[in-house]
Amino acid sequence: MEYLELNNGVKMPVEGLGTFLMSPAEAEAASLAALEAGYEHIDTANAYMNEKAVGRAIAKSGVDRAELFVSTKLWPSVYESGDAAIEGTLNRLGLDYVDMLILHQPVGNYLAAWKTMEKAYREGKVRALGLSNFPQEKIAEVIEHAEVKPQLVTVECHPYHAQKDLRAYLAPYGTVIEAWYPLGHGDKAMQEEPVFVKLGEKYGKAPAQVILRWHVQMGTSIIPGSKNPAHIADNVAIFDFELTEDEMAEIAKLDDTKTYYTATEEALAGYLNMKPDFDAQE
Numbered sequence: 001m002e003y004l005e006l007n008n009g010v011k012m013p014v015e016g017l018g019t020f021l022m023s024p025a026e027a028e029a030a031s032l033a034a035l036e037a038g039y040e041h042i043d044t045a046n047a048y049m050n051e052k053a054v055g056r057a058i059a060k061s062g063v064d065r066a067e068l069f070v071s072t073k074l075w076p077s078v079y080e081s082g083d084a085a086i087e088g089t090l091n092r093l094g095l096d097y098v099d100m101l102i103l104h105q106p107v108g109n110y111l112a113a114w115k116t117m118e119k120a121y122r123e124g125k126v127r128a129l130g131l132s133n134f135p136q137e138k139i140a141e142v143i144e145h146a147e148v149k150p151q152l153v154t155v156e157c158h159p160y161h162a163q164k165d166l167r168a169y170l171a172p173y174g175t176v177i178e179a180w181y182p183l184g185h186g187d188k189a190m191q192e193e194p195v196f197v198k199l200g201e202k203y204g205k206a207p208a209q210v211i212l213r214w215h216v217q218m219g220t221s222i223i224p225g226s227k228n229p230a231h232i233a234d235n236v237a238i239f240d241f242e243l244t245e246d247e248m249a250e251i252a253k254l255d256d257t258k259t260y261y262t263a264t265e266e267a268l269a270g271y272l273n274m275k276p277d278f279d280a281q282e
Helices: 024-036 051-061 083-093 110-122 136-145 164-173 194-203 207-217 229-235 245-252 265-273
Strands: 003-005 011-013 041-043 069-074 100-103 129-132 152-156 176-180
Touching: 024 041, 024 051, 024 229, 041 051, 051 069, 051 083, 069 083, 083 110, 100 110, 100 152, 110 129, 110 136, 129 136, 136 164, 152 164, 164 176, 194 207, 194 245, 207 229, 207 245
Parallel strands: 041 069, 069 100, 100 129, 129 152, 152 176
Antiparallel strands: 003 011
16 A cells, blocks of 8 residues: 555555445445455545445454544535534444545535534544535635645546646645546546556556556545455555656646536535435444
8 A cells, every 4th residue: 555645644545445326235345345455445425325334344344443544524414513413423433533524515514514623623533634526716715714724635536637727726735636536437438548558558457457556646545436346456456566757648648638527506506405314324
C-alpha cells in the first residue's frame, strides 16, 4: 500500500474499497474480501444503507482498528441534527471514531453540518473532514467559513476528466482529491483506449490496473467498488510497477474529453426530501 499525507498530518491509504450500490450482505462480503486482500481503507455512507454491514465486516476481520482507515458520509437529512448525526454514524459502524467524515451532497445547511463535524474532530471522534460532490464555488464557501479546512474533496475523476482546475485550486490548502468513477463508471471504451492496452501489455497488467496506477501517481485517493473477490484483489495489485513521466504525459492527452454525471438542480432538490431511516438498515 502507498499513502497520502493529509493537510493535518493524518496518513491515508491511497486506495480503498468503495461500497456504493451494495446491499448490506454484499458490502459485508466485499469488505471482508478487501481486508483479506490487504486493503486498509473501507468507504461507506449513511445513504448507502450498509454502514452496519461494513462495521460487522471490520469486527469479523480481526484487523487491528488502528491499522484501518474508515470513511463515511453524512446525508443532508442529518445536516442539522448536531451531535446525533455523528453518534448515529458511529453507532451503526460500531466504532469509537471514523478516520474521514464527509458531507455527501452540497444542499441543505452544510455549513451547520461542517461546524458539527469540526466539533467531532476536536473531540477525537473524527480524524479528518471532507466534502463530496461539491462544486468549486461551494468548496470555497466552506473553506471561507471553516476553522478546519477540508482534508479531502470527493468528485468524479478519471483520465477523461482529471480535474486539473480543481487540483490547482485545492493545492494551496493541501486538500486531496478522491475519485469516484475512477474507472469511468465501468466504461469499456476507457479500458480499451490504446494507451492503456499498450501499457498493460508492457507491465503485465490489465488496463484497469494501469488506470488505477495513473490515479495513484496523480496523488488521487481511489475507492473502486467491486463485489467480486478476484477483481477486489486485482484492483489493489498496482503497487509493483510505476508509469514513466512520458507515459503519464501520454495519458494526460485524454483529459477534458468526457464526463459521466452532472448534478441537476432537480436532483439536488430531491436529496433534501430524501430522509431514510438509517438506523433501520440491516
